[in-house]
Amino acid sequence: MxxxxxxxxxxxxxxxxxxxxxxxxxxxxxxxxxxxxxxxGFATQRNFRIHVAIGILAISLGIFLRLSPVEMSLIGITIGLVLAMELINTAIESVVDLTVKQTYHDLAKIAKDCAAGAVLVTAMASVLVAGSLLLPPLYALIVQAKLVSIFN
Ligand SMILES: Nc1ncnc2c1ncn2[C@@H]1O[C@H](COP(=O)(O)OP(=O)(O)OP(=O)(O)O)[C@@H](O)[C@H]1O
Structure with missing residues (x-):
């Protein structure tokens, strides 16, 4: 059997x-x-390039703010998820276009809308992660710099 x-x-x-x-x-x-x-993906998808730029900015800021290894890992995983989802979205778009060509189909719309929705979900999660990990130390740094400038 x-x-x-x-x-x-x-x-x-x-x-x-x-x-x-x-x-x-x-x-x-x-x-x-x-x-x-x-x-x-990089050459043809504007959104992919935007996500790469934001990812590089987030990693640079994380290094500058001396985030812990766990915090940097979280940022890295989040960036990877968004970029991977963007590539899957591109793959689904290509398969849909290959299948239905330039004709309208309700199922093609569902496939493309859901794939785009998946990217949006990971992008929103990444804003939450970056906001939680990067904003508090950045704010503290700005406040500290202001205090130093006041007392000098
Ligand atoms: N063959 C189709 N049949 C029905 N609706 C379609 C079809 N092709 C595209 N659409 C609709 O048009 C929208 C935009 O299509 P497109 O191929 O540009 O996808 P997109 O996810 O917006 O692209 P990108 O991720 O590059 O911005 C889709 O989300 C879908 O609602």
Missing amino acids: TQLKSNQTEQAGQSKRELAWQVASNLLLSFKYAWAGLRY
Whole structure:
């Protein structure tokens, strides 16, 4: 019974791969294609570039404010989530466009709207994380700088 199940899974896996136009034959090639996806996202998606810029700013601010390793990790995970979601959104958009081309379809609208909604959810979460971790020390620094300028 177990053997039968594993044979069926294997067959299903093989038939899926048979539908692929090309399969990356080694790890290096897999990285090459993943890098190509990142480059495509950066070159074509304005929102992706905005998220990268905000991410770099948040990391720089975190280093400047000397956040703890755990706080920096939280910021890093949040940035990664937003960027990954943006790439998944781009992938879904491409598959939808490939499927329905330039025709209107309710399901195409649902797929694209939900993918965009997923990006929005992670972006809002990232604002919450960045606000909670970066704003208090930044505010303290500004207050401290003002006090120093008053007493000098
Ligand atoms: N084929 C389609 N059928 C129905 N609605 C569509 C279709 N293509 C796009 N739309 C609608 O238009 C909106 C914008 O489409 P688009 O392809 O620009 O996605 P987008 O998520 O706004 O893109 P981006 O993430 O690049 O800003 C979609 O969210 C969807 O509501």
